[in-house]
Amino acid sequence: MKFTIGWLKDHLDTKFKDNQIIEKLTDVGLEVESFEKVSSDLDNFKVAKIINADQHPNADKLKVCVVDIGQQNTIKVVCGAPNAKKDLLTVYAGPGSVIPKNNMKLTVSKIRGVTSYGMLCSESELNLSDESEGITELKSNEYSDKVGKNFFKNNTEKVIDLSITPNRPDCLGVRGVARDLAAAGVGKLKNISNIKIKNSGPQKIKVSITKDKNQGCTIFGSCLIKDVTNKESPKWLKDKIISLGQKPISAIVDITNYVMLDLNRPLHAYDADKIDKEIIVRNSKKGETFEALDNKEYKLDNDMCVISDKSGVLGLGGIIGGTRSGTEFNTKNILLESAYFSPRSIRKTSKLLNIDTDAKFRFERGIDPQSIEIGLDKAAQLITKICGGKVSKFDVQSIRKVKKNKIKFKISLFEKITGFKIKDKEVIKILIDLGFKVSKKKSELELTTPSWRPDITQPIDIVEEIVRIKGYNNIETLEPEKNRIKDTLNKQQKLFHFLQRSVASKGYFETVTWSFTDSKINNLFKENYKEIKIVNPISSDLDVLRNSIFPNLAFYLKKNLDRGFRDISLCEIGPIFKDNKPGEQLTVIGGIKSGKISRLNWNEQNRLVDVFDAKKRYNSDLNRSWI
Amino acid sequence: MSDIKKIKDEILNKLNADLNIESINQIKSELFGKKGKISNSFKNLGSLPTEERKKFASDLNFVKDELQEKINKKIQEIEIKEINSKLQNEKVDVTLPERNIVQGKIHPVSQVIDELSSIFSEIGFSVEEGPDVENEHYNFTALNTPDNHPARDMHDTFYLDDKKELLLRTHTSPVQVRTMLKGKPPFKIIAPGRTYRSDSDQTHAPMFHQVEGLHIDKNVNMGHLKGCLTYFIKSFFEVDKIKMRFRPSHFPFTEPSAEVDIGYELKDGKIVIGEGDRWLEILGCGMVHPNVLKNVKINLDNYQGYAFGIGIDRLAMLKYGINDLRAFFETDYRWLNHFGFDPLDVPSNYRGLSR
Incomplete structure (x- = not known):
């Protein structure tokens, strides 16, 4: 976030x-x-002033501009714009910048024999407007004292x-x-006022939610906005969108995104003229398809929550809209959707189709079902302000009433859990500030939880709310008591501990390897145990649980030999698996030795590791471990 | 009599020469051997007249004693001389390479698990274990993780069957559930062990280690939780002062939940624990959620308590300056040798944890 x-x-x-x-x-x-x-590429774009604009010596349509970019020395830029002239304030992009429109990266280059350091940009190149005739002209009363400063100023917030x-x-x-x-x-x-928008006339597109089994949509609010002029967003809105690393698209889309980020109220805008007669919210049928706004075609299964019209599916409710009804710059009338989709339905559908969107992420966690109209209002206000148009009355269809969640809370539970006490008055203030409705009855509070907090369902949730707002630093640190009711290790654990250190003390390097292994190596060691496949292994050569301690030891022994080491002794103590059920595992210790026990030196002979070294190890450890 | 004197002078003369052990032994047998000069003289004793016999015997004994003493002295002299010359001539060159002794090593994870056991043993925790293969119920449902929780995604969990019933445990928390189901409160356990998530990059390994802690008793509250973890962190990092921060967080199986950060600073690119303005997340904890206690049939009116989960590999990395988690499981001989511990270096309460 x-x-x-x-x-x-x-x-x-x-x-x-x-x-x-x-x-x-x-x-x-x-x-x-x-x-x-x-830090964005846009930091490279500076407000600049043209000091001089002379004719290019070798090209009629080019000028060589001397530009002040707020540094000690002015720089030279070759420019083809007809409006480049002395004293113009404009936007300069230095070498290394990436032009937003075409993602071109600038370099220092020679243009017809004159070296140019960077570029002066048109509004179109900056994605500010479609204006591509000539370079950006900045108003001198706004920008004359900003030469050298970043042009995209909100980016620096x-x-x-x-x-x-x-x-x-x-x-x-x-x-x-x-x-x-x-x-x-x-x-x-700050207060946000109740519905402010002046509505006129009914919402003429009929909306219905069918009562299908497990209907994923329970509320569908909408309004029609007529005669809008969709355009690029104003700078303040663009800056907000850009500051979060997102890309401005058009005023209408940017506004719906803005309201979502501001209030966590996802919205969707349809081009109303592309809707075939009416909106029907229903379960999909297997085989239905639609093209989504990510330009992919999705094939639907049964019982996915879709928004449709008479002709077919328009979009997947709460997940992604479709291209057929998408808004464009020439869109005249829009239908604005503000709905509630159940987390379970959203999660199921998005997982099956493997789609991840911002709206999906939010609905999956739970959207405030009471924010339908507040969202429509805020968006409609902004749209009429920026794009003009007339707003219809809000139409809200719902198939289930929103239940109020009530909790009885004994104030004493707070101290019982946290170990410290705070005044009842403070408890009540915190809860009211968080949006609870509170009524006090002796030592008990009757609470109505805020509609935007689906996570709060029981008294322990209330304790958490109070203690986190009050601050965990208020919890006392109580010294632990040093009394023991039970032995720390049981007999088996003592044996584990003993074997581990006993084997290592005889020259083995203890290692820890994966509990899974390569089935090919495992097959050499698994004896009578069943192969246990992992459904989603991390890689195809770690595809089974190990049936023996040796596959990995052998594998890593070889790896070390390949690294050029000789005379290696490795051991591991850990689980091996007999079956894929809990408890079907054994704890074993295994050692592996390779190379020579001793190498020829001034007082000893070369000797290879042989079976008698293994025998000694085996005997001495087992004898001592009472097996 | 003159015979005796003659023998004596002759021998004394011989003894003055530069002798070795062999030649002196020869002289010895020349005198005292079966047919030696002194022995022979004693044999002649019987043929002497009685009055002479007494004096002769006395003189002979006197010379015998004198010569014996001289010879013994000479032997001693020679022996000392020989030892001295041996010492002179037979020096050991200690700069020759030593005999090859292969020192085994204990893996840092094992060492840290023993450190943890030692620390928690001191305040009455015992060690519990649970299976690496778990079913969906113990790993998720019993721990209040509803079936639409993001943690259940294929992305995070290794499954062993298509129905997603059987899996590799994603945390050590199922041991809480198993422990509470098989016994009666109070419970005070830690459960170290292997855990698995299908996640693999520079900072994540598909297998790692956690230690779970659980303390359920009458009136165990967040103050006890804070005290226990403060004690643990100070003991583990073996410092008196450490900056710690408990901050609210969320886990399905605890409420209220917290994450614990410890203070650190960067010195020459290395993490120094204790002071400093930076915070490092080190563990998650909280009061065991009532839904979890209900699932294991514990009476909420009488019992409550806390639980925590700590990444063991991460602890080892911080304490022993290991940068790369992946290296823990790569079995590189150099790494094991460098970061491994002497098997006799067993962490204990009375000696201290680390050397």
Whole structure:
């Protein structure tokens, strides 16, 4: 989960410094993986000023520009743009930069005999617009004091990367993170007002959810937005999308992505004119196909949750949309979807088809079923603001009521588990800040859990919420008692320990090798045991569990001989397997020796390892181990 | 009488020469042998008159004693001289190569397991074991990992049958379940052993080692958990002071859950444990989830407790400065020789863990 401090402050009123926020995130259980600038190729693009633009000596349509890029020396760039002229503020890309539009990497090059250091870029080359006639013209009142600075300024904002545990889908949205921080005392969570958008007229496309077996979709909210002009996103929105390492596509797509990252509310936009009459949410039939937005064609099985119209499948609900109904720059009318899909259904379908998308990741962990209309509202507001258009009333179909989850919580459980006490008042405040509805009855709290927390189902979950927000540093460190109720090792474990060190003390290097091995080598040693295949081995030469301790020892002995070592003694103590059931294993110790017992030197004769060395080892150890 | 004197003078003369042991033995037998000069003189004793006999006998005895003493002295002299000359001439060249003694080695993982056993033994834990091959129930379901949990993906688990019933355990936690099912509380165990995940790259091996800890008793709370692990980490790294951080996390089988970080700094590219501003994740732990306790039929009103899981290979890497996890399992003779331990270097409480 990535976001910037600036984005966090859209939801959180705080005076805390960046590093304090970072620390607090980890303290409440939102582990910060990194907090750094996303170094991107875009850092190479600088605001520049043309000092002089002279005619190229050898080409009529080229100019040789002397450019100020905020460094001590100006540089020379050959440029073909008709609008390149003295005093123009524009965007300069140095050698090594990669042009966003065509991924071309710039080098220092000679153009008709004049050396050019980099390039002045058009808006089209920067993916800012389709404008490719001439280089970008920056307004002098905005940029005149920014010569030499990075052009893509938001890229330099540091990005927080959180590792969100699978129980916290709510924190896959910036608002969820802000809420946790506010509860922990880092400022105040800003209100998001209720539905603000002015709706007019009904949503004319009929939506129905069929009552199929294990229907994966239980709520489907939508609104129609008519007469929009889809375009490139404004800079602030692009910057937000880019800062997270994603690629801006179009205003409508960027807005749906933005709302998903902001509120953890996935949305989908359809080109309404491409929908054949109505929307039917149903289970798929085996053999149905559709082309998804990743440009792959998927063949569906029975009972996958699909969004369809009269002509067929439009998309896989909560996983991926289809190309047939996708929005494009010329899209005029859109249908916006905000739905709830069950984690189980999402997981099953995405696994069968092997699709991984951002939406799938979120629905699989559990989306707030109460965020349907808030999501539609926020997206519709942004779309009308940027693309214009008129919004219909929200249509919400649902086949099941959202149940409120209530928990009775004895406050004393907190101390019983954590070993320390906090005031009832503080317990209640933390829970309210996290979004619980609380009513107190003597020493018990009656709680209604927030709809965005599918992970909270029982009293122990409440203990965890309170203690993580209060801080684990409040838990006392109790000295362990030093009394023993049972021997540390049993008889077999003592034997294990003895054999291991006894064999090693006779010149063997103890090794640890995989419990699996190559079936080809294993077959030489397995005797009467059954071959135990691994269904998904890490590689084809580690495909079975070992039936003997020797396959790996022999394999690694050879490897060492190949490395040029002589006179090697290896041993291993560990499991071998008789069958693929729990408990069908033996612990054995095996040794292997190769080369010469002694090499010719001033006082000894050469002697090869022979069977009598093995015999001695075998006898002396077994005698001493009471077998 | 003059005969005696003659013998005496003659012998004394001979003894003054530079003699060796053989020639002196010859002189000895010349005098005291069966037909030696002194013996013969004694034989003549009977033929002498009685008055002479007494004096002759006394003189002869006197000379005999005198010569014997001289000879013994001379023998001693020669022996000392011989020893001295031997010492002079027979020096040992200790710079010659030594005889080849092959020293066996104990693998670092085994050594660390013995260190762990020693540390936890001190505070009353005993060692339990469980099978490497597990079924889906003990590895996941009984540990409150629902069947749609991401950890169950093929990506992470080695399966031994197509129905995904049988697998190689992905952690040592199933030993918790087996231990609690076969006994009655209180429980205070550690369970070191092999664990498996189908993951293989620079920092992951398809097989690695974990130690599980479980303490269930009346009134065992998070304070005890914190105390136990603080004691463990200090003992293991053999330091008095160590920066530690308990931070909230999530595991299906514990709640509340925590991950423990220890402080470290980088000195000349090497990790130094203890102080410093950087944090290193070292283990996961928490209070055993009520669902797990219910699954093994433990009465929640009377018993509760904590569990933890620690990566043994990682501990070994940190303590003994080993950089590459993969090398643990590659059986390179040089590596085993360098990082292995003397088999007689057994970690113990009274001596300390490491040398």
